[in-house]
Amino acid sequence: MGIDIDQFYAGSGYGIHPGDNSVSLEFGTEKDQYFPGLFTFQIKTNDPTVVIDKLVQDANNNHVAEANEVLTYTLKGKNIGQGNANFCVITDTLPKSVTYVPGSVKFIACAGIESNKTLTDNSYDDQVDYISAQNVLVFRIGHGANDSEGGVLATDESFEIEFEVTVNDPGNNGYVPPIINVVRITALSDAGLKSTDDATAILEPLGGPLPVTLKNFLATLSSSNLTKLTWTTTMEINCKKYEIERSVDGRIFTLAGTVDGSGNTSIEHSYFFNDDIGAVKNNTVYYRLKQLDFDGRASYSKVLSLRLKIIANSFTVSPNPFSSYVNINLDWNKNETANVKVLSMNGKELVSKNIQLIKGTNYVSVNELSPLPSGMYIIQVNSNEGGVIKQVTKQ
Secondary structure (H helix, E strand, C coil), rough: CCCCCCCCCCCHHHCCCCCCCCCCCCCCCCCCCCCCCCCCCCCCCCCCCEEEEEEECCCCCCCCCCCCCCCEEEEEEEEECCCCCEEEEEECCCCCCEEEECCEEEEEECEEECCEEECCCCCCCCCEEEEEECEEEEECCCCCCCCCCCCCEECCCEEEEEEEEECCCCCCCCCCCEEEEEEEEECCCCCCCCEEEEEEEEEEECCCCCCEEEEEEEEEEEEEEEEEEEEEEEEEEEEEEEEEEEECCCCCCCEEEEEEEEECCCCCEEEEEEEECCCCCCCCCEEEEEEECCCCCCCCCCEEEEEEECCCEEEEECCEEECCCCEEEEEEECEEEEEEEEEECCCCCCEEEEEEEEEEEEEEECCCCCCCCCEEEEEEEEECCEEEEEEEEEE
């Protein structure tokens, strides 16, 4: 007696659609007699991936917010996933330094909504609400969107929305602080899983009000869990140190690390700081520099937003604990060759093998683990885009 186990992908998109309640399976043999018992299987639905970007344009096009100036915001995005994005809602919380211009919302283009359509701001009469008490705009988009819930964005369907605000007069000092505005889109997959994305629009001078001449300030993703921040100054006055601050919402910042300043200098200096973001779950992080003088005064730089690349949406290793092998199950974002490594806890490479990953769900077996002694190990999957790791235990 024996048993055969096989796995099949049932056509493009698995060939199973929302609302289906049955599937036909055919199996057979040439000569062997077989005794089918209970067949069980798991179906993964295609998930949506909604993305959004936010742009801001000031009236005189000098990229600096000025009192009573009109700003035009543009929200653009689409569903880049393989499944439907249901109940799509965009929420834009405006900063206190601006006032929404009534009647300025215009749908330039949006799936399921008439192009170049201007909507009212009244609550629950169409797809747009302005909640004045909270200074919040709510947009319900997609096919079937109405005055109470969002609609559906199918794969590759997009949207573009515009609205205007005016910059509030700051008072006697005349200084308008940087205007930072974060917008969020939410949707549900056919299986009820939530998809979200954030975007930020920032309007302020490049260097900000630092008592240093800041030539540049950049943030780049150097790996799947490491951000490299670099900045260059051409002059510093009484500069004691820089504090690097991180935020996941663009509003509340916490200390990520410090770098010593150069005191008083007119020579160009370059700085860098590596920030571990392995524990960050959001799609976007935000950074700013806090510059501290020797006399205790502090000033802030511009705010940078950095969209994180999600290398693996799901990564599991089983059995854990293991005895002679492990099975790796991971959802990958592209077709590419990757490398699987088994490392000891002190970083020594014990097993290494190349694998071919496809965009979507992958199943990989690592069978060369019988000789390893009992203890803790690291399973690592690496590609050109980055990597993911998992800790496992051998019995």
